[in-house]
Amino acid sequence: MSSIREIHSSGVNPATPRPLRVLELYCGIGGCRAALPGGSEVVAAMDINEAALEVYRWNYPHTTLPVNLDFISASDLHSWNADLWWLSPPCQPFTVRGLRRDTEDSRTRSFLRLIDCLSQAPPTYLALENVPGFRGSQTHSLLRSALDELGYAVQEVVLCPTELGVPNRRQRLYLVAGLEPLGPMLQPPQEHRPLGAYLDPEPSSDLWIDEELNDKYGQALSVVDAQEVTAVASCFTSAYGRSPVRSGSYLRTASGLRRFSPMEILRLLGFPPDFRLPPTLSRQVAWRLVGNSLSVPAVRYVLSAIPELAGSGSTYSR
Template sequence: MRALELFCGIGGFAAAVSGANVRVVGSFDQDRGALDAYRLNFTDHGARAVDLERVGGWELTAGGIDFWWLSPPCQPYCERGTRRDLEDPRARSLLNLLELFSRIPDGRLPCHLAMENVAGFVGSEAHGRLTTLLASRGYHLRERLLCPTELGVPARRPRFYLAASRGPLAPEAPPEFRPRPPLAAYLGEECPDGLLLEATVLQRFGPALPIVDPADPAAVATCFTSGYGRSLTASGSYLRCSAGVRRFSPEEIARLLHFPSGFRFPPDLPLRKRWQLVGNSLSVAAVREVLRAFPALEGAQK
């Protein structure tokens, strides 16, 4: 099965389909740092800089494509944002894809399509336009809200997922039960250099910070955002350690997202940029769960 990964970021979909009968033949994004990280970890996926606001239909269909994965910008639908929906300039790339999708000849449409976005996407004008278009082109749809905590992951990341197929989708089933490992199982060294919060920061903002104790077997991290490391509050959890309180490292967040153990960042990529990239990325565990809807995908659910 040949797949396109649109708004590919650092490769959450690529990680999710590793070992499946899927060949990612194109991975498109505009963020240079994301593409550098993607290419380092997925060397043969054709990752390149493409402006999806201006991409042409031929680039999305060349060679025959069976599966589209989309993770379009979430800012137009975020609860903490202005929620301008399709009036937000960052929605133009999705609008362009929908326009192209409406004009692609029937025989060149992908058999399957899936998408991830924030929960605020549900009920938006973009959501309505997307689902109406897919139904008009003969797709069966399944929509759900899913958080990795439902899959035994000690970190929250509630997201909207859509699965669409021109063939039957698999019967709906609850997520497979998985025992939840402790948060400590995802952590690196206790107090790495450069991650400790200053005492003055704790004195001023401590009560507003979601601080978790890795010794607590029930500890669950809050959702990490692209602002982690830049914004102190409403961007993710902090860890109590012997020297005080520290931030999670980007590598620890990637592990909580269930990227493979060998995943790495380019060595020259700044720490704040790494935080931004993982904060914008996907829960690999959740994507694998969503892909259970497609009977044609083999091996992606392991």
């Protein structure tokens, strides 16, 4: 296999390497896209969720496809001629607090399909994000066996954005694999902004909630203080706004207790400042979509193991 660094697109100065072609699978609202540095291009982004794709399209011009990956074929995948497959498969089958049905969970079907397709259409690089409980699952060992058989070098890391200076927990397992040698993961510049710096200047009045919630759930409720410089919000999940516990933090403010807005969560996830949610999107759906997304600086850190994406700087690409 020729090195992708030797491949050049037609009409381009042969001294200029062509951008790394990325196929964003389970793209959601485009967390991977937000993390990609310059020197790369998304050739297609696929997801089954139309609302997520609408947010993606609102922000990025790339080809987005409503696809059920349960039925994707190796030739479909191959036709995109992608150098990197990015995967954010559903994590419910592997979460420690869930049933951990792993390969028996219907939500793993598409992931197993992609593992099956790998041998017929192996990309130069593959990277994925899932919950730490994915490691040790049968699906994880099927993936690792497929990658080993095909000769991929593999790196795995469990990382929380708090380790990058972000005041929001979201511990995840990341895997990056390459048929070309991988480099070290490069530490991005540290954030170290207090929680207050991520908050809306004029939060919507309907974010405030009844203090009774605090009385009812007590210690089970994660409450952080907006004024506290060392405050760290807990992981926001897709259940935020529906389930009061274990779905993300509430904010203690001078005027009472309130939820975080979807835009505040996006800021904590490291999305670019000009990222927008369509005005027609309800707050409930917005919470579900952002809670499903990912930590942009953590993904950027992991992708820096791919030599073509290392050293491209920490700025957002458009």
